[in-house]
Amino acid sequence: MAKKEMKIRAWMDGDRAMVKAIIFHPMETGMRKDKQSGKKIPAHFIKEITCKHGDKTVLTCMWGTAVSKNPFISFRFKGAKSGDKVSINWVDNQGNTETGVANIR
Amino acid sequence: MNQSRRTFLKASLAVGGVAVAAGAGLLAPSRVLAASWPDKAFAATSVKDALSILEGSADTTESKDISVDAPDIAENGAVVSIGVETSLPSTESISIMVPKNANPLAAQYLLSKDAEGYINLRVKMRETSDVIAVVQSNGKLYSAKKSVKVTLGGCGG
Structure with a gap:
């Protein structure tokens, strides 16, 4: 799978930080069948995401297979300032993982 | 538990x-x-079961302080954008349920003290259904729902 890196945008809106991110992931439910071979496509989806502001966890997401392909995350939090680091880490059911980092604008 | x-x-x-x-x-x-x-909880096949396992209780109170932002009609069930915003104090978690999906629980978000009661995600919907947001605040469960009409299901091939 040609892998694209996740995209994160983070910026300040008054006293709160806004974060938006997109992860490139197939999010297979395990229920779909391959049209040509008729075989089931194995489940491949992100289970857990940890969103951090510096070292502090702001948001933990537990996802099931119902989350769409190339999932989108959006959240807001307080107590940040421009220039702070935001990181997002995900782990999928096959043990793959990726961490993305962005500075708050 | x-x-x-x-x-x-x-x-x-x-x-x-x-x-x-x-x-x-x-x-x-x-x-x-x-x-x-x-x-x-993700394997549960009913909202009640999923909630009982997830939060230890399926008793939710409908709340006007939660708004579920979703389209009235979703043309493509594979990508339905859902936003949940709540003004309830000390929100601990937000869970998204799609009752008509094979497994209703779509996602659970655990919020820290700093996080605002706001999330946005995109889910797959098999057919026309309500979308239920369950918010845990101060140890109690609150819910709100919005009906979404799906013209093309999102779980098929």
Whole structure:
């Protein structure tokens, strides 16, 4: 799978930080069948995401297979300032993982 | 079960690591696993079961302080954008349920103190259904729902 890196945008809106991110992931439910071979496509989806502001966890997401392909995350939090680091880490059911980092604008 | 799970979550948020919480002897290893990813709740086939496993109770109170932002009609069930915003104080978690999906629980978001009661995600919907947002605030469960008409299901090929 040609892998694209996740995209994160983070910026300040008054006293709160806004974060938006997109992860490139197939999010297979395990229920779909391959049209040509008729075989089931194995489940491949992100289970857990940890969103951090510096070292502090702001948001933990537990996802099931119902989350769409190339999932989108959006959240807001307080107590940040421009220039702070935001990181997002995900782990999928096959043990793959990726961490993305962005500075708050 | 619920209480210890919450305690664990708070502990792990506070110290910033599962290893530290487990190492401090606060919890039995099974609890740590249960908190990491609620597989039973995601495998549940009804909203009630999913909620009971996830939050320890299926009793929710409808709340006007939660708004579920979703389209009235979704042309493509594979990508339905859902936003949930709540003004309830000290929100601990937001769960998204799609009752007509094979497994209703779509996602659970665990919020820290700093996070605002706002999330946005995109889910797959098999057919026309309500979307239910369940918010845990101060240990109580509140819910709100919005009906979404799906013209093309999102779980097929």
